[in-house]
């Protein structure tokens with residue numbers, strides 16, 4: 001078998017790259033080790049900018065959330081945001097990823113499932129992808145979109161060990177639409193628990209059309225090394241008890257079907273090599289504050305495809321030529337990821353104050369939620385946020401004597 005480009009991994013990064021290349025008449029093979037539709041550990045929450053950049057995904061959106069409730073670590077404060085516009089779009093990864101694969105195929109990509117890539121061999125005039133079955137496929141360029149344990153990144157000597165990760169436990173439970181309306185209203189309010197139960201991360205509750213996605217994630221780089229290691233599964237069980245106590249979720253939700261998931265936290269130093277590019281989780285493109293990665297997966301898949309198109313046009317698949325991929329992703333979202341990465345350690349700090357300040361100042365809340373949730377660019381608004389933070393802190397300092405929690409957390413949310 002011989003193709004111009006082999007894309008390894010048919011998640012959002014791989015399908016987006018394959019779709020773009022096929023649309024531009026490049027012969028492209030999309031491979032995945034699993035059979036589709038397949039499950040993928042995920043919350044399935046998309047910031048609206050994913051739809052703005054890739055409007056064709058609109059038809060795969062299952063439901064829209066128009067509000068959020070964020071709780072401080074000690075549960076003393078909460079910030080409620082309700083709006084008429086969407087805050088988050090919700091998808092089921094099983095169908096979302098399958099639809100993206102179908103789109104790539106519709107445009108002309110060849111898709112082969114149950115094909116696990118185990119090795120790569122680079123020669124002067126080609127690169128060969130070696131499958132577990134022993135089959136070999138020749139190409140001009142390989143795109144590694146094979147997730148956090150990327151074989152492509154490893155074989156190209158781009159991966160870093162040990163890799164900094166966020167460890168998650170999550171579950172997606174079917175729930176009657178009317179009950180979801182009752183618990184989460186028609187606005188499908190999402191709940192975020194900052195540093196819940198002492199973890200260096202957060203817990204989420206994402207109501208969708210007729211399912212409820214609940215999870216927690218702890219960012220390893222933010223964990224205080226002197227603290228005893230937490231058992232994330234036990235924390236998850238306590239989280240479910242807490243949610244029931246607060247009457248946020250129905251009593252019948254159990255933890256029987258919870259599963260584990262892993263996220264990269266920081267981008268790889270280098271994301272290109274001779275005849276190779278890596279995208280999405282394989283490259284470590286995830287928001288290091290929220291763990292959101294679908295946007296970066298799709299954006300990097302498209303940027304990689306654009307660079308490959310010019311590389312094939314110039315018959316130059318060298319590392320030097322492909323290095324422009326890194327320049328382009330850095331220009332689009334690299335600055336934001338780097339800046340957010342500097343705040344990743346805050347998951348290990350006391351975040352009570354930030355929710356308290358947000359609950360006191362709508363503008364500060366709007367921008368902080370906007371940048372952490374990936375709605376707006378952090379690098380663009382960083383000075384405004386810093387100024388707002390100091391203004392609200394100073395105001396609070398002078399009002400300190402009169403302080404009582406502005407929005408005390410009641411049992412009945």
Ligand SMILES: Cc1cc2nc3c(=O)[nH]c(=O)nc-3n(C[C@H](O)[C@H](O)[C@H](O)COP(=O)(O)OP(=O)(O)OC[C@H]3O[C@@H](n4cnc5c(N)ncnc54)[C@H](O)[C@@H]3O)c2cc1C
Nearest residue numbers: 009011012013033042043044045117147261280281293294
């Ligand atoms: C618990 C959890 C919750 C999350 N919640 C959100 C969220 O709400 N919103 C959000 O935006 N992001 C979320 N993320 C992150 C998001 O899931 C990822 O960033 C995103 O899936 C990355 O897409 P990708 O295409 O790079 O990789 P993936 O979606 O991981 O796809 C990789 C594909 O490669 C295939 N593959 C792997 N190895 C090989 C091989 N050797 N050969 C062939 N195929 C291979 C796999 O089978 C898989 O299909 C969450 C992640 C986790 C773990």
